[in-house]
Amino acid sequence: MQIAITGHRELPEPTVNLVNTAIRRQLAEHTDTALIGLTCLADGADSIFAQAVLDASGSLVVVVPAAEYRDGLPAEHHPVYDALISRAVEVVRLGHRESTSQSHMDASMYMLGQADRLLAVWDGEPARGYGGTADVVEAAKQRGVPVTVIWPDGASRD
Template sequence: MARIGITGHSNLTAASAPLVREALVTQLSLHHDRLIGVTCLARGADQIFARAVLDVGGSFEVVLPAADYRDRKVKPDNAAAFDELIGKASQVRTMPFEESNRDAYMAASEHVLSSVDAMLAVWDGRPSGGRGGTGDVVQAARERGIPVTVVWPEGAERE
């Protein structure tokens, strides 16, 4: 059984989403045994990853950063997609934070790192814009010796 985590940008352009999904499906297809994805289910890369895991016949677990995440951070235009995906998760864990903030995001990412064999990073290679960003998670994974595969297909862009 392979346990693969995701970190990545939440602000991908609409045109980037299918490129990223195809690249993630390609990477996930390399795992011929039972696949479990682990995601914080943020908009963008995390939700694309969850769908890609389902595309290849795997299942996924969700780690929410804080108790208020759904109400405070999921925007109205993403609520239906978030709710649909969380309903398909095999397990949902909420970190012990009341409020979604940088500390909660990094703690959730640390939990993901503690439960996976490898990470995929939908990352343009630029430094994080604040604690708990994609670059920080990639660095933390590498410091722990967790293999990280960067997925940034040609044509992918952030808003």
Template sequence: MRVGITGHRGLGADVERRVREMLVEAVSAYDAAELVGVSCIADGPDAWFAEAVVEHGGRLEVVIPAAGYRDALPERHHVTYDVLLGQASEVHETGMGESTSEAHMAGSEILVGLSDVLLAVWDGKPARGFGGTADVVAYAERSGTPVRVLWPECATR
């Protein structure tokens, strides 16, 4: 089972805790021997999901939206990014150089294409910018990839 992830970054501590629990629960429902997690490993849900997949014993595949993607992520996340990238069994790239919204969406489209199901840490609201979580969910739905939304009750961004 190939499971992709998309989700909001910059969540508060309480929402983060609850989302992490939801991701661990979702990942634990899959047979570790058959689980392939697909992630862009950005800070937030992408990385939390990837960590849960690896801890569960599944394989991790990483999609890199652009050559400059890592450097565009918060510096505090670089060590986690590097560790997760090092644990990837396969890495997919868009071939784009600059880490732009267009590159992020291109990476998400590859991710959706590789996934049997997409987990979306999504509050159900429109994207704040092109390539946001809502855009990825809409793309998955148009592509026929099932989407499972994970969002804590009464949580806000």
């Protein structure tokens, strides 16, 4: 089972804990098959998901949207990103140089092309910019990829 992730970044700590629990519940439903998690490893939902996949004895496929992607992530997230990418069974690097909304959407589209299912850590609001969570959810629906929205009671964004 190949599961892709999309979701919000910069989540407050109480929401991180709620989302982590909810993602782990979702992944626990797939213990009977080989679990592969597709992620870009951004801070927030992506990295929470990646760690949960590894903890469930799954494999990570990391999709790097652009050569400068890591540099565009918060500096405090770099050690987490580095640790998780080092555990990936495959790293797919897209041909973009700059980390832009388009490169992020292209990475999401790549993941949707591989995924059996999409987990979306999403508050249901429109995307704050092109390539945001709402756009990825809509693209998944258009492609016929089943979507499970995760936004636990009590979750919030900044």
